[in-house]
Amino acid sequence: MTNQIVINGSGNETSNGSSRHKQRPPHFVLVPLMAQGHMIPMVDLARLLADAGSTVTFITTPVNAARIRPVADRIRLSGLPITFVELRFPAAETGLPDGCESVDLITSADLFKPFFEALSLLADPLKLYLSELTPPPDCIIADSMNCWTASVARSLGLPRFIFHGPSCFFIFCSLMLRQHKSLAAVAGDLDPVVLPDLPQRIEMLKVQVVRWMDRPEWEKISQEVRAAEASAQGVVMNTFEELEPWCLERFRKTTGKTVWPIGPLSLYKEEVESKAARGKASSIDTELLLGWLKTKPADSVVLISFGSLSRNSLSQLVEIGRGLEEAAGVPFIWVVKETAAEAASWMEGFEERTKGRGLLIRGWAPQAVILAHPAVGGFMTHCGWNSTLEAVAAGVPMVTWPRFGDQFLNEKLVVEVLQIGVPVGARLPTLFVDEMSQEAQVKGEQVGEAVVRVMAGGMEGEEMRRRARGLGEKARRTMEEGGSSCENLKRMMEVADLQHHVHAAKIKI
Structure with a gap:
């Protein structure tokens, strides 16, 4: 399948070569889930990275690009080194209606699987685009649901971080419910479930915590998402240490992952115009x-x-x-x-x-x-x-x-x-x-x-x-200088740069 690639925005031209890291800033590629609630914080992350001295390529599709046009236009006027790249969304190939390029445009439950199948078809055109990109990318940050980016990063020898849009509380509780098989032990949808491994007792109805990925027909995609998360070199979260301290600590300990909370991303810019342009x-x-x-x-x-x-x-x-x-x-x-x-x-x-x-x-x-x-x-x-x-x-x-x-x-x-x-x-x-x-x-x-x-x-x-x-x-x-999220952002950028050097050295050898 051939996808047309439309490039919007401006990039920084630099020379290639083994000394490129000394000549230019790090280059991050951001791949959000095509959903309004996931797109907004990823745009904020792009601006944070660019403000901190990075070059950013932001992957989107035509319909989603049109929706974020106000903030994209402000970014262009600001001169931030962020390029918005539109990949053609393969709706027809998976039986989706034309223009169904975002989760909030899905009109019935039976279209969710075709939507995620369409997302996975973006892997080849993304790989093609990144392989020819100048300056070349140093790291991919992909929404955790975009498990297909794992093969793209692996084939290009790039480090990959996953971005978790939900709270750490949700991510950790979902992990614990799966590990303890808590839902299998509860018969009825309206029966209570006690959330395991929390410092206080919290009880919910089973129907309130069953995820669509828990259903049998989603098992293959669910396994791919978990495998892609396990192979990621780090986890970026839109939260902050002081909001969910014990949850972040337990998530790190349970998964063994390096986790960088860098939020609230909504505080990236305090100006009214910047806030109004979100979404x-x-x-x-x-x-x-x-x-x-x-x-x-x-x-x-x-x-x-x-x-x-x-x-x-x-x-x-x-x-x-x-x-x-x-x-x-x-x-x-x-x-x-x-x-x-x-x-x-x-x-x-x-x-x-x-x-x-x-x-x-x-x-x-x-x-x-x-x-x-x-x-x-x-x-x-x-x-x-x-x-x-x-x-x-x-x-x-x-x-x-x-x-x-x-x-x-x-x-x-x-x-x-x-x-x-x-x-x-x-x-x-x-x-x-x-x-x-x-x-x-x-x-x-x-x-x-x-x-x-x-x-x-x-x-x-x-x-x-x-x-x-x-x-x-x-x-x-x-979010201020010296604050935990600000420092986590710096650490994440340093790790991305270091891991890219390691990957590059392996390829050279």
Whole structure:
């Protein structure tokens, strides 16, 4: 199969030769999973590496490149040495609809396997591109799910690090559940499972911790992912030492891997323009948004946003709206991605009833900008790790509403370990939601009660806010010069450079 390669951005021309490391900066190739929640932190990582003196090649596909165009344009204007490379995505070869190049564009469960099969077909065109790249690459950093990059790195004699987008808590708990075969010992999906090897007792429902990769039909891909992780020379994580200290320690000890936590990556740039450019183009003018927030008292506004994949049924939208209307007059910003005509009609009436107190954003919102504003004092979230970490970095407590994947485990980290959140009461995973007919899982009373617990003060609310602010201060310090994440980034770059020299020497011999 031949893939067309389209190169965007600018690279640094240098000479080849055995002395190239003395003549030029290290060159990293970043290969994210084609999913919005995985792409965003990898773009932040690219900018961090470039700011630290590296050259970066960022691998993407046409649809994904179009989505990150705002931040890519800012990078070009800034002069950072980052090149965005578009590989043609082989959708047709695996039976995917044209343009289905990201996880959030998958419309049914039976398309997940073809999607990952299509990703693996990028191996040959990536290898071809990298073999002809000038300056030549020194290290590949690939999303942990891109196990196919292991053969690319091996064939080119390059060191390879894997990037874990989720929390270390999720990664470690999933590893322990597999090693202890905990799920096999539990019969029913709604039966409880105690998470093994944790310093405190945490209990969940089996259905909340079963991963799609645990299913029999995914066994081959699951084995390939684990093998690729085992052969990687290091692990990069979007977290920080002070947030998950015991978890990182146990993960290192259990796997024997060198692990570099270098987050929160959302704190890469503090400027409003940089935060607003993360992800896709915003659906609201930033100045209009900041003007509205400026009219609200400190810590008074709750943000409601459920990420790029989650959708609500009409009945669930109504219950969320009812809870907000009953939540003691708390001002709110609600990011709505549902598109059904009936949902849009209901939202218009809700918007009119809450005019002045609420602001609705239809589509993509500059979440990091909103969370960083002094007026925002709470965040109702699906507990995706990017969103969770953005709230931690901003020092904002959370109302937790997990939907699927790593999110139920992230909720436990937020609520029971860090104690900076209140659960809304969601129990069952939801992914592909019928926007019209699916019954609401969470009632308005639960929504209103959770919002009030976080926003209305009292001893519980104040303690949560104090803990959240403390973590926010630690998050900011860890990204500064001398902070743990800053130092981990330097160590990772040094190891990549050293291992490349070792590989190059073996090839020369």
